[in-house]
Amino acid sequence: MAKLKNVFSWSHSAATDFELCRRKRYWSKYGAWGGWESNAPPECKTAYRLNKMDNRFSVQGTVAEEAVMWMLKEHQAGRAVTEEEAFQRVARGMLRRCWDESTQGVWRQRVKACCLHEHYYPAFHDLGEREMIFQVADAVKACLKNFREQVLPRLAHVTPEMEIPIAVVGKGDPEHFVFEGVKVYSIPDYVYVEAGKWHIVDWKSGKPKPEHASQVVMYALWAHEKHGVSPENITLSLEYLQSGERLELPVTAGDLEQARERLRDSVQDMSQYLIHADIQRNQALPKSEWDLCFDPGLCRRCAFFELCAPELEGLLDEIPDDSLDAVD
Numbered sequence: 001m002a003k004l005k006n007v008f009s010w011s012h013s014a015a016t017d018f019e020l021c022r023r024k025r026y027w028s029k030y031g032a033w034g035g036w037e038s039n040a041p042p043e044c045k046t047a048y049r050l051n052k053m054d055n056r057f058s059v060q061g062t063v064a065e066e067a068v069m070w071m072l073k074e075h076q077a078g079r080a081v082t083e084e085e086a087f088q089r090v091a092r093g094m095l096r097r098c099w100d101e102s103t104q105g106v107w108r109q110r111v112k113a114c115c116l117h118e119h120y121y122p123a124f125h126d127l128g129e130r131e132m133i134f135q136v137a138d139a140v141k142a143c144l145k146n147f148r149e150q151v152l153p154r155l156a157h158v159t160p161e162m163e164i165p166i167a168v169v170g171k172g173d174p175e176h177f178v179f180e181g182v183k184v185y186s187i188p189d190y191v192y193v194e195a196g197k198w199h200i201v202d203w204k205s206g207k208p209k210p211e212h213a214s215q216v217v218m219y220a221l222w223a224h225e226k227h228g229v230s231p232e233n234i235t236l237s238l239e240y241l242q243s244g245e246r247l248e249l250p251v252t253a254g255d256l257e258q259a260r261e262r263l264r265d266s267v268q269d270m271s272q273y274l275i276h277a278d279i280q281r282n283q284a285l286p287k288s289e290w291d292l293c294f295d296p297g298l299c300r301r302c303a304f305f306e307l308c309a310p311e312l313e314g315l316l317d318e319i320p321d322d323s324l325d326a327v328d
């Protein structure tokens with residue numbers, strides 16, 4: 001089989017990581033590359049494994065999203081379902097599987113098994129296990145209730161023929177477009193077209209954040225660049241399922257131009273960390289050139305803490321001694 005090439009790519013989350021901590025971007029894009037090979041160096045294998053780590057909030061989002069899509073599909077098939085059914089049929093099993101895999105350390109044998117930050121770095125979390133499980137389950141239930149009561153009525157008329165298929169992570173090459181030679185990953189949650197208007201919907205299971213707007217504008221750029229949709233025919237919606245809040249954002253040509261500028265600037269900044277700033281070769285400068293962020297708050301939430309710990313001596317003073325007990 002031909003050797004896989006680490007192609008330079010851009011995404012909103014990659015850019016966010018890069019902005020917050022250069023080293024984090026190094027670990028996820030370069031340090032982890034090839035970590036699936038049996039003869040990969042130990043540090044590379046560890047980075048690859050840690051790069052797959054979840055946390056309770058990311059799992060909550062994945063589970064809520066899967067369950068609301070199930071409710072929508074059931075509705076389209078003519079079956080009315082309650083949030084309790086959605087929780088029992090979809091969410092409960094996903095949550096249980098994740099918790100079992102994480103607490104039993106299944107990821108030691110199977111790297112793609114669920115590994116929660118809360119179990120891997122327990123000293124960075126003060127919520128008890130039972131409390132944490134109930135919080136996640138309650139949040140998912142609130143999402144499903146608000147979806148059935150508030151969102152589903154708005155989408156009730158959408159048929160499968162109106163939907164745009166979205167390539168998701170884990171099933172081939174995820175949704176992307178190419179912008180000025182750069183592969184840009186852009187994976188909207190749900191898209192449908194009605195009377196020539198593209199409705200791009202993003203489900204959120206957490207609280208509103210200012211950066212969500214710049215995230216979804218990239219979806220508008222995807223619709224424009226990949227499908228040729230004009231900005232006035234795109235509507236962006238952020239559905240905050242847990243609270244029931246909704247934000248609808250019209251799109252202008254100026255918004256798309258701003259998104260292009262952000263992309264160009266970000267790609268330019270990222271290229272400075274590559275040999276000869278060459279994104280075609282995409283060879284990273286040595287690890288030491290990718291600065292650590294030295295932000296205790298960020299490091300405590302970061303999957304890669306184990307790898308940075310030897311260099312974070314000052315930070316370690318602020319973290320309890322047993323912080324790495326769960327790390328083998």
Ligand code: SF4
Pocket residue numbers: 021022023024025027291292293294295298299300302303304305306308
């Ligand atoms: S542990 Fe801290 S320094 Fe290391 S990658 Fe994560 S955020 Fe950056």
